[in-house]
Amino acid sequence: MSNLQNLQSYDPFADTGETDNQQSTYIHIRIQQRNGRKTITSLQGLPEELDQKRLLKAFKKVFACNGTIVEDDELGEVIQLQGDQRTNVRDFLIDEKISKKDMIKIHGF
Amino acid sequence: MSDQELSEKLKTVSLEDNLEEDFSSLTKKKKSAKKVVFEDEIEEEANDEFGGKYLHDAFSDLKKKKKKSKKPKAFDENEDEEMGEKAEDDEFLDLSSIKKKKKKSRKNMAAFEAEVADGIDDKDSKAKADVGDVWKGTDRDYSFTELLDRFYSVLRENNPELAGEKRKYTIAPPQIVRDGNKKSIFANLPDICKRMHRPPEHVIQYLFAELGTSGSVDGNGGLVIKGRFQQKQIENVLRRYIMEYVTCRTCKSGETILTKENRLYFIQCESCGSTRSVAPIKTGFQAQTAKRSVARRAAE
Secondary structure (H helix, E strand, O other): OOOOHHHOOOOOOOOOOOHHHHHHOOEEEEEEEOOOOOEEEEEEOOOOOOOHHHHHHHHHHHHOOOEEEEEEOOOEEEEEEEOOOHHHHHHHHHHOOOOOHHHEEEOOO | OOHHHHHHHHHHHHOHHHHHHHHHHHOOHHHHHHHHHHHHHHHHHHHOHHHHHHHHHHHHHOOHHHHHHHHHHHHHHHHHHHHHHHHHOOOOOEOOHHHHHHOHHHHHHHHHHHHHHHHHHHHHHHHHHHOOOOOOOOOOOOOHHHHHHHHHHHHHHHOHHHHOOOOOOEOOOOOEEEEOOOEEEEOOHHHHHHHHOOOHHHHHHHHHHHHOOOEEEOOOOOEEEEOOOOHHHHHHHHHHHHHHHHOOOOOOOOOEEEEEEOOEEEEEEOOOOOEEEEOOOOOOOOOOOOOHHHHHHHHO
């Protein structure tokens, strides 16, 4: 019986696994002003399975800037980069297919 | 006029970006001779757009019918220039261009709609005189443009709120004054908040979260923000605020009110009555920017 397709049970109310992912996997790119014209870009909400250290290494090499990984109590690991790298980071993440365009939120001015 | 024609007309009104195709398909065979002239003129216009437009304005009395059919095309061509102009005059905070920047096509359409309405405005006096009566006494067919004009003039007379172009949601540009070396003052924050019908606290919270700074409110209600910010930057943030917390997603109007129920924020639209929930403002990660010694001293 169960090999008839129509009789296989299917729960229409089951989670599709899309909606609840969407909220949590936003990647936030923020900018903060430092002294003078200097700024810091911070990258928050990267998926856990990524190796942040390797990503940071790639960022540093590609954008020619320094950066660090900061442990935050609530947010986990946050990547900090020197200078305004917001568009760079976004393009990088999209090009490397780490994230999609609408999953990245850029904050700041 | 027959029902079929009317329905066709209505269709084209709603699909205004398809106007050109519709024109070409709807113009009667009779006009084929004139159509050649029409295309020639367009080429002329492409060569010198403004000159062409004026020339053609001057001739408008002679070729009224053609003018109407041509107008949309002319505007299409001029639109790029207009966009350039808009970009140049940055001082004016045109909030309706928020989305337009992203979606060029929509901008084209919205601008186009406004343009069409304008065009009819210009012609209003004329329209009343000739449209609706041009074909009276003759037994020729009505042309599409004549019917379209008639439709708009009737609509304008009876319920102008439907015919008018959408009101643009505009807000005075933020006034940013530098206070010393490290602070900026956002002077007209109370004005802007009043226009948006939002409590200043909410706006301030958003600004601080987005800019990653802190600050305080001064005696006149102005906001003192730590850090150097230019008007343009604040304008961008304000735009995003309006997109997220002010405009109604369903009808795009800015007439909304923000309410709080059980720790959740809802915005309710005044013009269409829809309600939606909005995300609370989150500050997110704050990097340490002050000197560590200073921060340590402050913590003690």
